[in-house]
Amino acid sequence: MSTHPLLEEEGAGTPAAGSEPTRSAEANLSPPTKLSGPIPWVIAILIALVVIAAAGGLSLRNLAENARADLADAVTVQIIEADPNERDIQAEAASSALSAHPLVTSVRQVPQDELEELLKPWLGEGAASDNVPIPALIDVELSRRASAEELAALQSVLDGALEPLGGGARVDAQSQWLRPVYDALSALQYLALALIILVSMATAAAVWLASRSAFANHRETVEIIHLLGGTDAQVTRVFERPVIREAAFGAFIGLVIGLAAVWLLGRQFASLDSGMVGGGGLDLSDWLIIAAIPVAGVLLAVITGRITIGHALKSML
Amino acid sequence: MGFPRLLTADKSPVMDARPAEIVKFDNVGLRYGTDPEVLSDVSFTLFPGSFYFLTGASGAGKTSLLKLLYLAQRPSRGSIRMFGKDVITSPRSSLPDFRRRLGVVFQNFRLVQHLSAFDNVALPLRLAGTDETKVQRSVTDMMEWVGLSHRMQALPQTMSGGEQQRVAIARAVIARPQVLIADEPTGNVDPEMALKLLRLFEALNNRVGTTVIVATHDVHLLKKVPESLIMRLNKGRLSDPTGALRYPPAPKPKPKTQKAGASK
Ligand SMILES: Nc1ncnc2c1ncn2[C@@H]1O[C@H](COP(=O)(O)OP(=O)(O)O)[C@@H](O)[C@H]1O
Ligand SMILES: [Mg+2]
Numbered sequence: 001m002s003t004h005p006l007l008e009e010e011g012a013g014t015p016a017a018g019s020e021p022t023r024s025a026e027a028n029l030s031p032p033t034k035l036s037g038p039i040p041w042v043i044a045i046l047i048a049l050v051v052i053a054a055a056g057g058l059s060l061r062n063l064a065e066n067a068r069a070d071l072a073d074a075v076t077v078q079i080i081e082a083d084p085n086e087r088d089i090q091a092e093a094a095s096s097a098l099s100a101h102p103l104v105t106s107v108r109q110v111p112q113d114e115l116e117e118l119l120k121p122w123l124g125e126g127a128a129s130d131n132v133p134i135p136a137l138i139d140v141e142l143s144r145r146a147s148a149e150e151l152a153a154l155q156s157v158l159d160g161a162l163e164p165l166g167g168g169a170r171v172d173a174q175s176q177w178l179r180p181v182y183d184a185l186s187a188l189q190y191l192a193l194a195l196i197i198l199v200s201m202a203t204a205a206a207v208w209l210a211s212r213s214a215f216a217n218h219r220e221t222v223e224i225i226h227l228l229g230g231t232d233a234q235v236t237r238v239f240e241r242p243v244i245r246e247a248a249f250g251a252f253i254g255l256v257i258g259l260a261a262v263w264l265l266g267r268q269f270a271s272l273d274s275g276m277v278g279g280g281g282l283d284l285s286d287w288l289i290i291a292a293i294p295v296a297g298v299l300l301a302v303i304t305g306r307i308t309i310g311h312a313l314k315s316m317l
Numbered sequence: 318m319g320f321p322r323l324l325t326a327d328k329s330p331v332m333d334a335r336p337a338e339i340v341k342f343d344n345v346g347l348r349y350g351t352d353p354e355v356l357s358d359v360s361f362t363l364f365p366g367s368f369y370f371l372t373g374a375s376g377a378g379k380t381s382l383l384k385l386l387y388l389a390q391r392p393s394r395g396s397i398r399m400f401g402k403d404v405i406t407s408p409r410s411s412l413p414d415f416r417r418r419l420g421v422v423f424q425n426f427r428l429v430q431h432l433s434a435f436d437n438v439a440l441p442l443r444l445a446g447t448d449e450t451k452v453q454r455s456v457t458d459m460m461e462w463v464g465l466s467h468r469m470q471a472l473p474q475t476m477s478g479g480e481q482q483r484v485a486i487a488r489a490v491i492a493r494p495q496v497l498i499a500d501e502p503t504g505n506v507d508p509e510m511a512l513k514l515l516r517l518f519e520a521l522n523n524r525v526g527t528t529v530i531v532a533t534h535d536v537h538l539l540k541k542v543p544e545s546l547i548m549r550l551n552k553g554r555l556s557d558p559t560g561a562l563r564y565p566p567a568p569k570p571k572p573k574t575q576k577a578g579a580s581k
Contacts, residue, residue: 029429029432029436029440029443029444031431220427220430221429221430221431223427224427224428224429224440225429225440225444227387227388227389227416227421227423227427228416228417228421228440228441228444228488229413229414229416229417229419229441229444229445230413230444231410231413232410234444316389317388317389317390317391317409317412
């Protein structure tokens with residue numbers, strides 16, 4: 001009579017202590033992944049929100065940084081004088097007076113045609129004619145950001161140079177009139193940061209709940225596998241699988257939705273093509289941060305799953 | 318109908334190096350939470366290769382005692398030794414090895430709902446890392462013997478109570494356990510099937526040397542296994558009507574002849 005295969009080896013009936021099945025054998029034991037349930041989609045929506053908030057926040061940060069750099073060290077000097085000749089003489093005098101100032105690194109008188117080009121949208125073709133007097137503009141770059149007193153000092157240097165000529169000039173510090181914009185940008189940045197933190201917390205909570213509910217659904221199975229001699233590591237691996245799959249599915253969909261939204265918004269802003277909005281683009285490190293969001297979500301799911309299963313197992317003998 | 322090939326082989330050499338006792342309970346008590354004890358002063362010894370019935374009215378504590386035995390529950394007091402080791406003081410990480418030497422038929426089967434009948438039966442083998450071709454052969458063989466060849470891919474919820482019970486029993490015996498623990502294993506099957514399953518336990522006991530303990534409130538069942546020893550639980554206390562526990566029987570009683578000696 002043939003013997004049963006399990007009896008061909010000595011001690012075959014008592015499985016070797018600590019032997020572990022192959023991963024594929026364990027995969028056979030895993031509960032099916034329910035991608036149709038609400039959980040992966042909740043995770044997807046939250047991950048999408050985090051991605052959008054992060055992209056917005058990073059973009060605002062870049063924008064604010066660029067703006068600050070632009071504003072930090074430049075002023076514009078305006079010379080309003082109807083007579084073009086007078087205007088040129090005054091601009092010359094202003095330029096040389098400013099160049100002598102220690103804070104000034106460069107002075108550039110904006111050429112007339114460039115000015116006309118700039119004003120055309122507002123004044124029409126008439127800007128080119130002499131009927132409408134155009135002030136002379138001098139771009140002045142400073143070695144650092146000027147304080148209010150230093151701006152006042154520059155103004156008096158100008159006054160000293162132009163009063164003998166019977167003219168006058170005004171120092172326009174862009175930082176002064178752009179300050180509210182800059183402050184608004186900072187506020188928006190903090191808002192984005194707060195939003196990211198809140199949505200991240202909600203996502204963490206959702207992942208946590210998902211992992212716990214997945215486990216609660218399978219608690220009976222966990223107990224059975226435990227009682228049939230499954231080690232803690234085996235049980236954990238078996239139940240990690242569906243949690244990882246659900247979280248990964250949700251995170252991937254969330255990333256796709258989030259990126260699509262970011263791309264659409266980016267296109268809208270790009271088509272504005274204004275100096276104000278420019279410089280808000282994302283660079284490689286920003287994209288890496290965004291790509292890390294779904295990965296962090298999945299990691300969180302794994303950690304939560306392990307903690308939950310670990311607790312439950314420890315409560316079993 | 319013959320027994321599955323699993324049971325037609327000689328006892329494995331492992332069983333010859335048997336310890337003097339396979340399970341020893343000493344003054345074990347169990348309470349759930351702050352309830353009064355459901356088991357009190359339970360002391361007994363199970364010897365390798367013996368066949369035990371655990372009887373008692375519903376609520377007497379049979380399931381509770383078996384839970385201690387299959388390591389689902391820690392006793393509130395007393396000591397439990399299995400396979401020559403103190404279970405209570407053994408590190409948690411060593412318990413899976415104890416459990417893999419046990420086969421359990423749970424009171425309500427406890428089949429894994431998302432696994433087919435085949436995969437449920439294969440579970441102990443796969444957890445133990447058995448080679449997959451062996452798993453396929455053993456499980457197919459066992460399913461055939463319990464009459465479920467045509468239901469191998471069925472999910473538990475699509476099976477009748479009797480079918481589920483046979484799956485549960487096949488799962489309990491598939492890895493040739495040293496101790497088979499069965500909680501009311503014949504509760505959901507007709508008398509004919511009950512007898513057949515009992516014969517399977519007997520064969521496992523006789524031919525492989527598995528120690529068998531079957532909890533049942535059905536006194537008719539006791540007579541069906543003449544060489545069995547009987548433990549009776551009454552309100553959480555153990556009595557010993559056959560004297561088998563006080564006077565340990567020979568390691569492997571042969572039917573009839575040794576029963577008289579055992580129940581002296
Ligand atoms: N998990 C539990 N929690 C609290 N009490 C329990 C629990 N399990 C069983 N009991 C109680 O323990 C006693 C014995 O139950 P049990 O061991 O199931 O007896 P039997 O299997 O002989 O019917 C009963 O009074 C039951 O209510
Ligand atoms: Mg019971």
